[in-house]
Amino acid sequence: xxxxxxxxxxAQEWMIEQRELFVKQFNxxxxxxxxxxxxxxxTALSNGAKSIIPVxxxxxxxxxxxxxxxxxxxxxxxxxxxxxxxxxxxxxxxxEAVVRDKTIVLTTSNGTNAIIHASNLAERVLIAxxxxxxxxxxxxxxxxxxTNIIIVCAGNNGEISYEDTQVAGAIISKLIxxxxxxxxxxxxxxxxxxxxxxxxxxxxEHAKKLSQLGFDKDLELxxxxxxxxxxxxxxxxxxxxxx
Ligand code: MLT
Numbered sequence: 001x002x003x004x005x006x007x008x009x010x011a012q013e014w015m016i017e018q019r020e021l022f023v024k025q026f027n028x029x030x031x032x033x034x035x036x037x038x039x040x041x042x043t044a045l046s047n048g049a050k051s052i053i054p055v056x057x058x059x060x061x062x063x064x065x066x067x068x069x070x071x072x073x074x075x076x077x078x079x080x081x082x083x084x085x086x087x088x089x090x091x092x093x094x095x096e097a098v099v100r101d102k103t104i105v106l107t108t109s110n111g112t113n114a115i116i117h118a119s120n121l122a123e124r125v126l127i128a129x130x131x132x133x134x135x136x137x138x139x140x141x142x143x144x145x146x147t148n149i150i151i152v153c154a155g156n157n158g159e160i161s162y163e164d165t166q167v168a169g170a171i172i173s174k175l176i177x178x179x180x181x182x183x184x185x186x187x188x189x190x191x192x193x194x195x196x197x198x199x200x201x202x203x204x205e206h207a208k209k210l211s212q213l214g215f216d217k218d219l220e221l222x223x224x225x226x227x228x229x230x231x232x233x234x235x236x237x238x239x240x241x242x243x
Contacts, residue, residue, distance in 0.1 A: 004186040007155035026150040029122035032167045033154035037111020039129040039222040043091035046228035048100035051238040054112035075107035114154035125234035135229045137174045162204030169194025
């Protein structure tokens with residue numbers, strides 16, 4: 001089964017409904033915040049960062065920095081770098097010179113929370129973006145069609161994100177080629193969107209906002225399909241590159 005939460009609100013409602021069965025019901029989850037948190041994570045790991053620790057709040061990030069002064073604290077609110085933090089959430093900032101061998105604590109408005117939610121839903125949490133699209137598909141392809149896969153889109157402040165839905169659709173479309181998977185309605189919607197577009201279309205609300213904020217270079221990078229073919233997974237609270 002491939003189930004898709006197009007927004008975190010759906011994930012939260014589902015978890016409330018399933019309260020009595022509160023166990024990790026999915027074998028594997030795939031988290032998408034293509035603009036920009038999961039693209040940032042993939043860029044950082046691809047450029048040699050040791051790990052990324054996703055946290056929900058600014059306070060949690062500051063607390064970790066206090067206890068581990070060597071960590072880099074990074075993140076955004078309203079799209080812009082948090083005051084006093086070392087990095088924002090622009091993947092273009094995460095160059096090799098800046099991140100090699102570093103542990104980065106990241107807090108973003110939607111993406112890092114989606115990753116944390118997913119860890120309550122599934123045994124494994126994979127990080128997806130256009131940058132590592134086919135690598136994620138290959139990993140999922142290793143499972144048989146009875147596997148419960150959940151795709152969690154971070155969305156845009158509780159709303160569905162046009163761009164996240166495209167990545168979800170691209171994964172599903174590539175994955176089901178020649179195979180029989182049960183698809184939830186949200187999965188079908190995402191897949192049909194991607195099959196109609198066939199390439200990234202960054203014209204949604206958050207893309208427009210990022211452009212207004214001067215992040216056009218991020219938009220360019222985040223739509224490069226398979227540009228950074230790495231597998232990234234959350235393990236013991238840290239996202240690492242899986243070799
Ligand atoms: C988020 O987590 O909401 C996003 O990654 C926001 C952003 O574009 O920085």
